[in-house]
Amino acid sequence: MKIAVVGGGFTGLACAISLLEKEKSVVLFEETKALGGLAGGIKEKNWKWSLEYFYHHVFTNDKEVLGLAKKVGAIILIKKPLTTSLINKKEMPLDSPVSVLKFSELSIFGRLRMGFGLFILKLIPNGLYLEKYRVVDRLPRLIGKEGYKLIWEKLLKAKFGPFAESVNMAWFWARVAKRTKNLGYFEGGFQNLANLAGEKIKKMGGEIRLETKIASIIKNEGGNKWLVDGEEFDKVVMTVPAPMAEKILGKEMVNFPSINYLWGQTVVLELSEKLINGYWLNVLENNWPFLVAVEHTNFIDKKYYGNNRVVYLGNYLPEGNAQLHMSAAELITKYLPYLRKINKRFRKKWIKSIKVFRKPFAQPVFPVNYSALLAKMKTEHKGLYLANMSMVYPHDRGTNYAVKMGNDVAKEVLIDIR
Numbered sequence: 076m077k078i079a080v081v082g083g084g085f086t087g088l089a090c091a092i093s094l095l096e097k098e099k100s101v102v103l104f105e106e107t108k109a110l111g112g113l114a115g116g117i118k119e120k121n122w123k124w125s126l127e128y129f130y131h132h133v134f135t136n137d138k139e140v141l142g143l144a145k146k147v148g149a150i151i152l153i154k155k156p157l158t159t160s161l162i163n164k165k166e167m168p169l170d171s172p173v174s175v176l177k178f179s180e181l182s183i184f185g186r187l188r189m190g191f192g193l194f195i196l197k198l199i200p201n202g203l204y205l206e207k208y209r210v211v212d213r214l215p216r217l218i219g220k221e222g223y224k225l226i227w228e229k230l231l232k233a234k235f236g237p238f239a240e241s242v243n244m245a246w247f248w249a250r251v252a253k254r255t256k257n258l259g260y261f262e263g264g265f266q267n268l269a270n271l272a273g274e275k276i277k278k279m280g281g282e283i284r285l286e287t288k289i290a291s292i293i294k295n296e297g298g299n300k301w302l303v304d305g306e307e308f309d310k311v312v313m314t315v316p317a318p319m320a321e322k323i324l325g326k327e328m329v330n331f332p333s334i335n336y337l338w339g340q341t342v343v344l345e346l347s348e349k350l351i352n353g354y355w356l357n358v359l360e361n362n363w364p365f366l367v368a369v370e371h372t373n374f375i376d377k378k379y380y381g382n383n384r385v386v387y388l389g390n391y392l393p394e395g396n397a398q399l400h401m402s403a404a405e406l407i408t409k410y411l412p413y414l415r416k417i418n419k420r421f422r423k424k425w426i427k428s429i430k431v432f433r434k435p436f437a438q439p440v441f442p443v444n445y446s447a448l449l450a451k452m453k454t455e456h457k458g459l460y461l462a463n464m465s466m467v468y469p470h471d472r473g474t475n476y477a478v479k480m481g482n483d484v485a486k487e488v489l490i491d492i493r
C-alpha cells in the first residue's frame with residue numbers, strides 16, 4: 076500500500092507520522108526547500124534558533140501539537156508574556172478579566188458589561204450553534220456597544236478588512252474560549268519542531284521529497300490507483316490549501332465551498348533597542364498600516380537571535396492590497412511614523428535588518444452557517460482524502476488543529492486499509 080501525502084506543513088507532517096505508525100510506504104511531497112509550511116521559518120548565520128516567518132506560539136491547552144512535540148522529542152518552553160493593546164495612543168493591558176475591569180478608556184458600566192459578556196462566552200462548552208449569527212450583529216449585543224466599538228470592531232476590521240462583516244460568531248467564540256495566559260514555544264523554533272518531525276518520518280521508513288511541487292493528480296486508467304505527477308499511489312492525502320488542491324485535482328474532483336482568504340504579511344525587524352513593553356501589542360487605532368506589533372524577544376531570549384531585538388509588524392491583507400506589492404524599503408517608510416507613535420524614542424538607526432514575508436491563503440474567513448458547507452476528509456473518490464485549514468472549524472487555524480487534522484485524516488485512511 077503506497078500513500079502520498081501532499082504538503083509538508085504541520086497537517087502533512089502529523090498525517091505522515093500517524094500513517095507510518097501502522098503503514099510503511101509513505102511519501103511526503105513538499106514544494107519548498109523546507110518542512111513547516113506557514114509555521115516554518117528562517118535562521119540567520121549568527122542565530123542559534125530559527126524564527127518563524129509569522130509570529131507563532133501555542134496555548135498550554137493545545138494538546139495535539141504538544142503531543143506531536145513529545146513524539147518527536149521537541150522541548151516546549153512555557154512563559155507568561157505580556158499582551159497589551161494600543162488604544163487612544165496608550166499601551167494598555169487588556170488580556171485578563173482584571174485588566175478589563177481596570178480599563179479606564181471604557182465607562183465602569185462598559186467594562187462590567189464587556190467582562191460579563193466575555194465571561195459568558197468562555198463558559199460555553201461548544202459554541203458551534205453561534206455560527207448562525209454574524210459577529211457584527213451578535214457581539215455588540217453580548218458585550219455592549221461601547222466595548223464593541225472601542226475594541227472589537229476595530230480588531231475585526233483590522234484582521235478581516237473588507238470581509239469583517241461576514242465573519243460568524245462561532246469563530247469569535249472559539250478565539251475567546253481557547254486562549255490561555257501562559258504561552259508555549261518550541262526550543263529552536265517551530266522550524267525545529269518541523270525538522271524533528273521530518274527526521275522521525277525518515278526514521279520510521281517514510282520518504283520526504285522537498286522542492287517537489289505537485290502539479291497534477293489523476294486516476295490511472297483502471298481507476299483504482301492515483302497518478303501523482305505520473306507516479307502510482309494507492310491513496311493520496313491532500314494537505315495543501317483548498318484553492319491549491321482544487322487547482323491540482325480539478326474542480327470536478329474536489330469542490331470546496333467558495334470562501335474568502337487573506338494573505339499573511341509580516342515585516343520583521345532586527346532592532347538594537349526594545350520597541351514595545353510586552354510581547355504582543357494589538358493596534359486598536361483607526362487607519363494604521365499594520366494590525367499588530369509582536370516583539371518576539373520579549374517572549375524568547377534575544378541571545379538566540381544574535382542579541383538583537385526581533386519585532387514583527389503583522390497584517391492580514393486581501394488579494395490586490397497595495398502593501399502586497401511594496402518592497403521592504405517602501406513598507407518601512409510607510410511604517411516609520413507609526414513606530415514613533417508606539418515608542419517616542421524610536422530611531423531609524425535602531426534597525427539592523429528588515430525582512431518581508433508573505434503567503435497567500437493564510438487566513439480563511441468563515442461565513443454564517445459554514446458547517447453545512449464543510450468539506451469531508453474522505454472524498455467520494457476512493458483513495459482521495461482532504462485535510463486543510465479551510466476544514467479547521469470553528470476553531471481558528473493553528474498548528475494544534477493542523478496536527479489534529481493530520482492525525483484524524485490518517486485515521487480515516489487506516490480504517491479504509493484495514
Ligand SMILES: Cc1cc2nc3c(=O)[nH]c(=O)nc-3n(C[C@H](O)[C@H](O)[C@H](O)COP(=O)(O)OP(=O)(O)OC[C@H]3O[C@@H](n4cnc5c(N)ncnc54)[C@H](O)[C@@H]3O)c2cc1C
Binds near residue numbers: 104107111131133463
Ligand atoms: C500570521 C500567522 C500567525 C500564526 N500564528 C500562529 C500561532 O501563533 N500558533 C499556531 O499554532 N498557529 C499559528 N498560525 C497558523 C499555522 O501556521 C497554520 O494553521 C498551520 O501551520 C497550517 O498548517 P497546514 O499544514 O495545514 O498548512 P500549510 O502550513 O499551509 O502547509 C501546506 C504545505 O503545502 C505545501 N504545498 C503547497 N502546494 C504544494 C504543491 N503543489 N506540492 C507540494 N507541496 C505544496 C506548502 O509549501 C506548505 O508547506 C499562524 C498563521 C499565520 C499566517
